[in-house]
Amino acid sequence: METLNPQVKAVEYAVRGPIVIKAGEIERILQEGGKKPFTEVIKANIGDAHAMGQQPITFLRQVVALCTFPELLDSPSFPEDAKRRAQRILQGCGGRSLGSYSASQGVDCIRQDIAAYIEQRDQGVPSNWENIFLTTGASDGIVSILRLLVSGEGRARTGVMIPIPQYPLYSAAIAELGAVQVNYYLDEDNCWALDVHELHRAYQAAKQHCQPRVLCIINPGNPTGQVQSKKCIEDVLHFAYEENLFVMADEVYQENVYAPDCEFHSFKKVLYEMGPEYFNSVELASFHSTSKGYTGECGFRGGFMEIVNLDPEVKAQLVKLLSVRLCPPVAGQAAMDVIVNPPQPDEPSFAQFHKEKASVLGALADKAKLTEQILSAVPGIKCNPVQGAMYAFPQIFIPPRAVEEAKALGMQPDMLYCLRLLEETGICVVPGSGFGQREGTYHFRMTILPSPEKLKVLLEKVRDFHINFYA
Amino acid sequence: METLNPQVKAVEYAVRGPIVIKAGEIERILQEGGKKPFTEVIKANIGDAHAMGQQPITFLRQVVALCTFPELLDSPSFPEDAKRRAQRILQGCGGRSLGSYSASQGVDCIRQDIAAYIEQRDQGVPSNWENIFLTTGASDGIVSILRLLVSGEGRARTGVMIPIPQYPLYSAAIAELGAVQVNYYLDEDNCWALDVHELHRAYQAAKQHCQPRVLCIINPGNPTGQVQSKKCIEDVLHFAYEENLFVMADEVYQENVYAPDCEFHSFKKVLYEMGPEYFNSVELASFHSTSKGYTGECGFRGGFMEIVNLDPEVKAQLVKLLSVRLCPPVAGQAAMDVIVNPPQPDEPSFAQFHKEKASVLGALADKAKLTEQILSAVPGIKCNPVQGAMYAFPQIFIPPRAVEEAKALGMQPDMLYCLRLLEETGICVVPGSGFGQREGTYHFRMTILPSPEKLKVLLEKVRDFHINFYA
Incomplete structure (x- = not known):
């Protein structure tokens, strides 16, 4: 000890x-x-x-089982749309096997499916598949990005702004990396809303003893369950723009919105709508996962992140860093593909899905x-x-x-x-x-x-x- | 940048x-x-x-497919032994689903199977399943252990002894953790053998500028392909005992021995045979993987480590550290289970396997x-x-x-x-x-x-x- x-x-x-x-x-x-x-x-x-x-979503498990044991592609008990998905994924794998390493960023065709899903989710805001990285659950992506961004000593040490209450992955990663945790408090009396004045307060206080470089947001909130309004997201992004902060948007609960007066808005889409001055400058990473939503597939450790405005040299450093761990689990990547590429209305599994x-x-x-x-x-x-x-x-x-x-x-x-x-x-x-x-x-x-x-x-x-x- | x-x-x-x-x-x-x-x-x-x-090993893929899509347990086209394995694994999973998080150390029954496999491999040397940790490929285990062991500043900074040539995961992890890389050279003229005099030389030289605390061994060697003799392993363990070094034995190629005059000896077994003075004191972590051997299942990111003589408080710290990432991919854990629990002579899949x-x-x-x-x-x-x-x-x-x-x-x-x-x-x-x-x-x-x-x-x-x- x-x-x-x-x-x-x-x-x-x-x-x-x-x-x-x-x-x-x-x-x-x-x-x-x-x-x-x-x-x-x-x-x-x-x-x-x-x-x-x-219970697991049947179609997701069918696709992953087909990928795992391709002899099942000949079985009449699996639907054609599941077989098509599995064949496509396997074509993207070395030797057409789930047992090959994928590229460190993930299987190309799955990255392409994710980009298409994001474009649809964000009503046409462009997504470049080369900015999509598959991850081992969202946690892995979050820690990888933090790992890139922590540097400096003393007052120049990277400060990472996190909500309080927070999901403790953040405080754990900050401690492990020796970064400075900068707390901003959510407003419990206002349904745990994020108040941009509190961001300013926390930022100014932190500037005395560290260099805040990263702003973490969890939306919908964990553990607090709030869903941020579009106006609030705009305020946050404006603040990040002004203070040159890297925004980490933990959006793993994007499918989990229950309140009838609430809607999920992605940070990426809101940034786009704020105009090119913002969209071409604010550095943003958004995280998603197979573990939450309606699939709840935690054990597969699937997830992805989309990065926006990362300097190409820094992106190359990220690829290098990820390559040391070789690749995210490919079965988890396949599970992620089903989530972003679900059965379409003209396909046999649509109704059940x-x-x-x-x-x-x-x-x-x-x-x-x-x-x-x-x-x-x-x-x-x-x-x-x-x-x-x-x-x-x-x-x-x-x-x-x-x-x-x-x-x-x-x-x-x-x-x-x-x-x-x-x-x-x-x-x-x-x-x-x-x-x-x-x-x-x-x-x-x-x-x-x-x-x-x-x-x-x-x-x-x-x-x-x-x-x-x-x- | x-x-x-x-x-x-x-x-x-x-x-x-x-x-x-x-x-x-x-x-x-x-x-x-x-x-x-x-x-x-x-x-x-x-x-x-x-x-x-x-090609993948059929039995392994059958078991993982059955775990993934348990409706196949009713299919007559899957053998009974594969079904028994799958049912047992699923019973160890929350909600009997591969989609649940496992314990951070892995699924209990898989840890037990691994311990039984090690006891058999090592001809009766006891293995405690509570010292087995499933990992996301061997790399994840190696980096986790290094992460625990790196501390100190200046001349007190942890030195990590690695073979040269080495597998670059080691140098990468050492750089990322800011530890001190201490090179010991394998003897190319002697078929890349490890010479304990070279370990002494490297250790003494390193003592001038850091505190060597960890000794990494890769056996069979990557990239060098040598298989260490029992005598050589004894020498290495004696050295580690004398200098109080934590031994990390990368044994992922334990099934991959080709030369007729060579045999794999695990560091654990050799340590045991050196007697209780050694077996009760040298700290050792051994790593294995689904990615190599005869299965080559890299994409599943399966692996495990066995730890020996870890202080209980340090072990609790390891569990805590691993819990932040929740768990290794459960499909990869299932694949690992097949490797350590293959078909037995009286089972239907034995011959094909x-x-x-x-x-x-x-x-x-x-x-x-x-x-x-x-x-x-x-x-x-x-x-x-x-x-x-x-x-x-x-x-x-x-x-x-x-x-x-x-x-x-x-x-x-x-x-x-x-x-x-x-x-x-x-x-x-x-x-x-x-x-x-x-x-x-x-x-x-x-x-x-x-x-x-x-x-x-x-x-x-x-x-x-x-x-x-x-x-």
Whole structure:
């Protein structure tokens, strides 16, 4: 431990932190016949849809299975459109095998499909496939870009602006790279909206001790679930333009918008609409993933990023850096291809694909509503609407005696709360302190992924626990 | 470029470096109907078996396809043993889906299968499955361990001892982490053997300016193809024990041993046989992969590492670090499971599996022999036997006029040689300077992966080119 990399020591990742390790221990006790006041642990700590019972999209799995075992291309039980997709992907692979390394940027034809998808999503804003990089989940892309951008010493060290609350991949990567974390606070009283004045404040304060070079945005928000308005995105991009910041837009929840008055706007499209002065100058990387949306294919570790306005020399450095790790998993690339190139209306799988997609997204929208309704009715819990993504991040009021007890135990009050919740009910959620929160406020993050029946039980147990804890 | 991370700038990775980019350009010219003195580019730069036409192992692909699309479990066209493997893997996955995140260390039952495989490989030396970590290819494991071990400033900075020639993942990771690269030279005149006196020399020299903490070994060797004797491994482990070095044993080519007088000995087994004083103290990490061996499944990015004698607190730090990236691709984990848990003699797939495995390894052994025979007969080329792995690393004699010309062009002489070879013959190999070599000597690395017919043509073209170039 003495000689361990101090930047590794500084890393924290609450989503799989101590509370989740504790949940695993309790699960083992239950499996071995031990007694607890509940019969199962419900893991609402991580956005892992299939683990919570969500079924895979049939067409996606058909295409990946066909790519994996091409003898199935002769099987009459697979639809023609799935076979066409698989054949096309295999033609892009060396030796027509998923077992070959792809180019470090990913398979060419998949990059082309992604560019076409982005153009359609952004209503015609051009996308150059040579700016598309497949990644090992979105996390890999985010860390790769940060790795490029961190430099300098002392006051010249790169500052990375991140929202608070944030997804802790960001703080972990910043710690590991030894960059400076610059917090800007989302406005909880305004449904976790991003206020550009707060960006200015954070930037000016940070300038005293580092060089802010990067602005990270998560939209729809994780853990906060807000969906940014177009006006807000314009303000953010204008600010980035003025201050010459590299914008990292984490848009992995772009398909997960539930609130009827909200709409997903990509940073790229908004930048384009602001005119060439902006579109030709602001450096932007946008990230997407197979793990979220309606597919929830976390295990395949698929994802991509689109980079805009990267200096060609820097882009060459990025390619070089990625080439050391050879390539992202090709099965995950194939899964990504299905998401950006789904069945068309004249294809045999169209109806089933859309039925399955609508079913997943419809259920998520219902569960987002249910979560807000039940939690916001609990005295001592304040829960904003879950406009998008897959999480609620309610504020919990923790009485002073519990705060003192936590201090005496050397832990955060919300950690004490979540540990008690786990021990009394078997529900595993993550303390707000793992994501960041305003001093003196306490929260937890829970996913909305359990089945509707299970989610209802879970929320009612949280309600009863909270009332009891508070008393 | 000015503010780019200087450690990223310092990274080099020749296996996908400038010569490979040039090869891609030439391929595009050929595709567009351009004229060259050859009709195809042969990429012998990277150990990418399937891209060179090697067929996947049927059983492996059946298991992964069944995991991917479990409806196939009802299909009579899949054998029962493949179905049993798939069912077992799926039972280890959240929601019985390959689309769930696994634990950051990998799926438990796959870790258990790996431990059982290691015990069998090492003739009973115990392996604890809780010390097995699945990884995203071996590269990911290697970089993760290095990341833990790099610390200190100035003369206290971690030195990492690597063989020269080396696989450039090591130098790239060392540059990126800002560690100190400590070279020890393999003995080309002795079939690239590792001489422990050279380890002592390199260690003592490095002590003057850094703190050597890590010793990396590649066995069988990449790019050099040697297989270490048991005696040599004992010497290395004794040295590591004396100097308190963390040993990283890159054993991804453990199945790839061709020379009849050579045998693979794992570092773990040799350490065990040296007695408890050694086995309970030397810190060791060993790496394996789905990408090499007889499967060549590079695209799945499967791999694992076994760690021995890691301090429990440090191990907890490793788990934490890995958890930030969530998990290795689960399809790659499934592929790894097949390798460590192949069909047994009483199972229906046994005969075909072993036929396919023997066919791949037999062909590789033939090609290793062929490569050595043809190259070592060329005047001005010196080629050691390819005892194992997948590469030849012949020494090429470059005449002084060519060395001068290269200098005038600002490039390494072996880079000039390889560029000319590519332009005149379409053959893509990697200059020795990308792997490291003794000052004033020149080499290239080529894979032995093309089909026997193609390999013969390739070698004859290299011979003719060399004679011509030399003249």
